[in-house]
Amino acid sequence: MKKNWWKALSVVLLLYVAVAGLLMPVPRLAILNETIRNLYFHVPMWFGMTFILVASVYYSVRYLRTPTPALDIRAHEAARTGILMGFVGLATGSIWAKYTWGEWWTNDPKLNGAAIAMLIYGAYLVLRSSFTDEQQRARVSAIYNIFAFATAMPLFYILPRLTDSLHPGAGGNPAFAKYDLDSNMRLVFYPAVIGWTLLAFWLAQLASRVSLLKLKVYEKQIA
């Protein structure tokens, strides 16, 4: 229990988010209406993705210092979880956009940035699959992972702030802290961010355990 408290916390928080997020009163805003509840699901995806990708870079850096297969697997699975979060974030965002902006896809810098970031990380998976030597694959993909993170993050956090965006907090639109995130919504939003982030780490941990076990079974078969 001591080691796994954060998983329980994640479940509790997400249950709370699912119930409270759908039932608690939300501010009545024009255009947004009830879709504002998507804030609890769409925005935390990007928070979760960023944190899990940071973790992936951390493992890649550690791999370059001390190369062990376990660190490579952790970095890989964390990056894959990040990609999953990114895709769910794109999907929820797309649905939200359909109901508020009227299109599944708008020419918005944040949307395009997110799509390009997904391409960058898709290239990471392609790169991994094009090596036969395991050590070389681990080393080169760790290098690319760090490099990709350094170029992908400006897409999310710098470029949209320079151009006009339909998202809040960009191009002169006030960030949600200013008007639409009232204190009631904060009560659900912050737990949602924490809950989804913890879930991402949990997923990455499970996936890397499975991969590690597969590696062990494989090694046993060879021996």
Next chain:
Amino acid sequence: MQKDFRLEWRQRAALNGMLLYVSSTVFVCYLSFSSRGGQLPAPAWNALFWIVLLFSAVNAVAKGFLQESRGRMLYYYTVVRPQAVILAKIAYNALLLLGLALVALLLYSVVLGNPVQNGPLFVGNVLLGAVGFASTLTLVSGIAAKATNSSTLMAVLGFPLMVPMLLLLIKVSKNALDGLEFEASRSALLTLVALNLIVGAVSYLLFPFLWRS
């Protein structure tokens, strides 16, 4: 490092090929648009120019590591530090791309007209772009050279990584086309410089690891 640079310079056999590549691409663009009387609206002119540069950059830089023979790599390895190799390669590629970009710009304005109203800003932007493309693509070509299907990988890895830079470049050159004053594009230019520094620093730090394998 200077010596390394000279080594790079000596094997410039590909240079003429690249020049020909750029001029034929520009000419193909010209021919494809000749049905409209050869006159392009400014945004299309801008987009096409950067696409030509993007493709020639990927082709030019890909040669950097892919054509390197194993023996010569081993020789470098014994003679110089890896940091010197990557810096020299970036510097060489930046100069190469700058040359290519200027030639492309010249040809491009001859056949398709030159709507640029703020010349110095546009050239400065092209300079930043060449440095940025070089520092991004040099490491990518190093990575791709290690893999099996390297020429596909070069494009797959390189294009998305260059998009943030490309967006800023296109924005600034749009400003230069419209003849806006320097103030309008200052923040974008500063971000571009910062992005170049980040990418250059990360390449500098990571290359020794790539080099070892």
